Amino acid sequence: MNSVILQIASKYVRWLLVIFSVIILIRGHNYPGGGFIGGLLAGLSLAYKGFAFTPELLKKEIKIKPEGYMGIGLILIFISIWPGVFLKTAIMQGVWFTIPFPFTEGFKFGTPFLFDIGVFFTVIGVTLLFLFSLSYEKIWK
Amino acid sequence: MTIVAMPILIPFALAISLLVFRTPKTCRWVGPLGSLAIFVVSLALFFRLKTSGILTLNVGGWEAPFGIVLVVDYLSALMLMVSSLILIAVSLFSIRFLPDDFPLPRFYFFFFTLTMGMNGAFTTGDVFNLYVWFEVMLISSFVLITMGKKKEQLEGGIKYLALNLLGSLLFLAGLGLLYGKTGTLNMAHLAEILKNDGQALLMNTSSILFFVAFGIKAAVFPLFFWLPSSYHTPNIAITSLFAGLLTKVGVYTLIRFFTLFFVHDQQFWHNLLLIVAGLTMVTGGMAAASYYETRRILSYHIISQIGYMIMGLGIFTPLAIAGAVFFTLHNMIAKTGAFIASGMIAKTKGSFHLKEVGGLYKQNPLLAVLFIVPAFALAGVPPLSGFFAKFMLIKAGIESGSYIITTVALLTSLLTLYSMIKIWNEAFLKKQPENHENQESIKLNWADYVPLAILATASVLMGIFAATVFTYTMEAANQLIEPAIYIDMVLRNRTP
Numbered sequence: 001m002n003s004v005i006l007q008i009a010s011k012y013v014r015w016l017l018v019i020f021s022v023i024i025l026i027r028g029h030n031y032p033g034g035g036f037i038g039g040l041l042a043g044l045s046l047a048y049k050g051f052a053f054t055p056e057l058l059k060k061e062i063k064i065k066p067e068g069y070m071g072i073g074l075i076l077i078f079i080s081i082w083p084g085v086f087l088k089t090a091i092m093q094g095v096w097f098t099i100p101f102p103f104t105e106g107f108k109f110g111t112p113f114l115f116d117i118g119v120f121f122t123v124i125g126v127t128l129l130f131l132f133s134l135s136y137e138k139i140w141k
Numbered sequence: 142m143t144i145v146a147m148p149i150l151i152p153f154a155l156a157i158s159l160l161v162f163r164t165p166k167t168c169r170w171v172g173p174l175g176s177l178a179i180f181v182v183s184l185a186l187f188f189r190l191k192t193s194g195i196l197t198l199n200v201g202g203w204e205a206p207f208g209i210v211l212v213v214d215y216l217s218a219l220m221l222m223v224s225s226l227i228l229i230a231v232s233l234f235s236i237r238f239l240p241d242d243f244p245l246p247r248f249y250f251f252f253f254t255l256t257m258g259m260n261g262a263f264t265t266g267d268v269f270n271l272y273v274w275f276e277v278m279l280i281s282s283f284v285l286i287t288m289g290k291k292k293e294q295l296e297g298g299i300k301y302l303a304l305n306l307l308g309s310l311l312f313l314a315g316l317g318l319l320y321g322k323t324g325t326l327n328m329a330h331l332a333e334i335l336k337n338d339g340q341a342l343l344m345n346t347s348s349i350l351f352f353v354a355f356g357i358k359a360a361v362f363p364l365f366f367w368l369p370s371s372y373h374t375p376n377i378a379i380t381s382l383f384a385g386l387l388t389k390v391g392v393y394t395l396i397r398f399f400t401l402f403f404v405h406d407q408q409f410w411h412n413l414l415l416i417v418a419g420l421t422m423v424t425g426g427m428a429a430a431s432y433y434e435t436r437r438i439l440s441y442h443i444i445s446q447i448g449y450m451i452m453g454l455g456i457f458t459p460l461a462i463a464g465a466v467f468f469t470l471h472n473m474i475a476k477t478g479a480f481i482a483s484g485m486i487a488k489t490k491g492s493f494h495l496k497e498v499g500g501l502y503k504q505n506p507l508l509a510v511l512f513i514v515p516a517f518a519l520a521g522v523p524p525l526s527g528f529f530a531k532f533m534l535i536k537a538g539i540e541s542g543s544y545i546i547t548t549v550a551l552l553t554s555l556l557t558l559y560s561m562i563k564i565w566n567e568a569f570l571k572k573q574p575e576n577h578e579n580q581e582s583i584k585l586n587w588a589d590y591v592p593l594a595i596l597a598t599a600s601v602l603m604g605i606f607a608a609t610v611f612t613y614t615m616e617a618a619n620q621l622i623e624p625a626i627y628i629d630m631v632l633r634n635r636t637p
Contacts, residue, residue, distance in 0.1 A: 071160035091146050093202040
């Protein structure tokens with residue numbers, strides 16, 4: 001696609017989408033949202049450039065490969081499994097603690113949130129992988 | 142008890158590590174050593190189970206009927222142990238037999254995700270969780286089938302995926318119905334509810350959906366078409382992995398479901414299971430007899446032998462269930478061994494087609510010996526593992542008066558023997574056909590024999606120590622027939 005409007009807009013809409021996806025990720029513990037849907041939005045924000053220009057350009061410019069995103073995500077998920085074993089009773093049990101922050105009651109951070117962040121990154125990786133695989137025709141010998 | 146989750150977590154960790162270290166050289170180490178680690182954990186689980194009874198783990202600290210619970214009883218532990226033995230053999234085999242341009246890191250990544258799904262299915266005590274593990278397995282195996290990027294692999298993969306997705310759909314539908322009727326998806330809780338329910342007949346709608354779904358996964362008689370149309374396409378290392386593991390997970394779930402909570406209306410279900418078992422045996426055996434391609438012969442044999450496992454379930458006496466479990470364990474080892482042997486024949490002679498190979502007995506006596514062990518084990522020749530498995534099933538059949546299925550089972554043994562002797566005659570005894578003389582014969586390295594030697598030894602040992610294996614499979618069968626201990630252990634975390 002070669003639309004100047006889309007190309008210019010992609011520069012700004014990308015960051016809006018990134019911010020929006022992070023908000024969705026954070027509110028996801030108690031309200032609709034979470035790692036999966038946030039990850040889809042964040043993946044879309046990266047894919048925007050691919051739609052506006054060409055997927056090849058995106059592939060060239062992207063700093064972390066899809067597999068890298070998936071790796072980060074899966075490692076975070078794997079880490080989030082363990083605190084429950086050592087600090088509580090069972091594997092994958094939620095462990096919460098509060099990070100003090102001036103003027104507020106502090107932020108609550110816990111392993112379920114870490115798990116969600118892991119899902120977030122994994123889904124970004126998968127979205128990019130889908131986009132790259134669908135934009136080429138593979139030749140089957 | 143965190144160790145119960147280890148068979149799932151180790152492959153997960155290994156798969157992640159393969160995303161980080163992506164060189165083929167590390168994969169050569171990570172693959173076999175990782176499989177060894179899974180095997181060690183399975184052994185540890187088994188010995189823990191022997192001393193302290195059924196092991197449970199409430200994931201996330203949620204109590205049993207509400208959260209997901211992982212359970213290891215004798216059936217799970219035995220399946221875990223044998224399947225991880227197969228993982229070791231196949232991971233060693235794939236190092237030597239995958240072509241040089243094969244993406245080894247990707248292969249092992251999906252190898253371990255497949256393992257994760259399989260081990261999850263073996264250990265979970267929750268029906269929906271089981272569905273998730275099945276999907277993990279399905280996706281990994283689809284990627285593995287199409288990994289060689291050949292056209293026929295895509296075709297086989299699509300057939301595989303389409304039919305198995307249909308199975309998953311039916312599984313999900315049955316699951317929804319089950320949840321609507323009982324309000325729980327915990328297997329032990331389901332068993333408890335259905336045991337005291339006068340209207341258990343209403344369960345037939347769900348159980349038939351589950352039966353068809355697992356029938357597709359296990360490749361029983363009218364539902365097996367995905368198997369022969371896809372198993373001969375991927376690389377032989379991948380086929381031998383699938384042959385040992387995939388359908389057996391389906392059989393495992395059938396055994397689990399139809400002993401734990403679908404135990405109502407026994408006359409209808411057991412007759413249906415027996416009819417399906419008989420037809421599966423015969424069609425598989427007959428089809429295998431008509432082919433001359435080793436991979437196709439062995440693929441149809443997988444189907445034929447699924448019939449024996451279902452037969453044990455259909456007779457439904459402790460001995461029959463134990464026979465089915467014994468047969469499943471034996472079959473996983475021997476079948477993978479036979480596929481690996483066919484891969485070695487193909488590597489030395491350059492073809493899977495029996496018309497194009499020959500003279501291997503003279504050329505490579507060691508391979509001949511190593512082939513004959515799994516082949517005769519499959520046919521049920523004493524003192525190998527298959528003999529005792531079939532003996533238990535047939536004894537149970539005669540004791541319970543199921544004469545027709547017993548006769549069918551005995552006759553199918555002859556068909557199996559015929560096919561195995563056909564491979565033996567054509568590949569080993571016959572002279573190399575003249576019009577295929579020029580084919581290059583590759584000499585095998587000693588390391589090429591190791592995986593097959595492991596499996597052949599396992600098969601022989603299972604025959605020699607049949608009494609020990611028999612004791613454990615009887616333990617497994619008793620736990621399955623009398624699920625009260627299982628239910629109490631899962632729901633109340635104590636023995637009755």
